[in-house]
Amino acid sequence: MSPKGKNYLDTFYQHLNKLPEDERRDAVLEIESHIMDGVLNGQSEDEILKKLGDPQILAKAYRSEYIMHRKSIRSFKDVFAILGFYCTTGLLSVMIVPVLATIAYGFGFCAVLIFIAGILRTFGVPWINMDIGPNISVPTQWSMVYSLIVGGIIGGIAYISRKYLRVYLNFLSASYRKVIPVKSTTSHHHENY
Template sequence: MSPEGKAYLDRFYSLLEKLPEEERLDAVREIESHIAEGLAHGQPEREILARLGDPRKLARAYRSEYILENNQGRTFKEKLALIGFYCTTGLLSVTVVPVLAVIAYGFAFCAVLIVAAGILRTFGATWINMGITPDHQIPTQWSIPVAVIVGGIIGGIAFISRKYLRKYLAFQSASYRKTLPGSGKTFAD
């Protein structure tokens, strides 16, 4: 491997600094094998490196996949980094990710507030209004059942939005991985 290829791998390794050491080494070995496979098929190393793309984007994809696969123990900062990655992957993501995230988490929060409001209203909080129209208020004794039904509907929308947000993020990761050499297509194709 030329000094240029070695420098690419070193840069890639350094950009994976937030991953555990074993994950970093696996990622570097995988990219190194892509380069070796391309060289074995007679392709110029420069062309192989160009096809791999910017090491920052490649490292970002590996970090994203690692975070998605290791759901347990994610910090808030890691979640924000993951959202940042997906928001910058394309125009569609700039719209889809924030909209689904707001619906998922905003509606979940609202569902909890609706149920809490129904309970508070039942126990005498007169400042909470629950009505179909301004002139037609729900009777106080029906506050909890109505709040549970409405909260359940809003919570269901939140759950479905969260589910599709996760599916979209997984799809984006898989799509990016498919563009990498060696992901089902050989260099000779």
């Protein structure tokens, strides 16, 4: 492999810095294999590198693939890592992702609190107010019904926002996935990174 090819792989590797080390090595070996297969099939290395495009964008595609399909979401930290990644994918994402995520998780949390407030007020907790308007309060015996209706509406908005956030993230992931070359079926001996 030429110095230009090695430099491309090094740059690609550096931009994969947020992935686990084994994932980084696998991705580099996959791209190296793709380059070697192309050269063995008569393509020039320059032509292959041009088709692969900017190594930073290719690395972002691999990170997207890892985040959406390999990493299990176990905590809020994972959710914020995913949202942080997608917020850096473009100007539209900087607006759409935080807004939908805030609505989805904020409204979802509020819906749960409303249900809890309805239960507590029904059982006589005096400091929970449920006012419909100025000087119009929900009677205590209707607290549960009121909280189910209001909580259901807010929970529905959260559910729809979460659903469309997922659709948008899948769309972004699919657009990045197009950048990743198809895996080759032949294997070669690779350098270790």
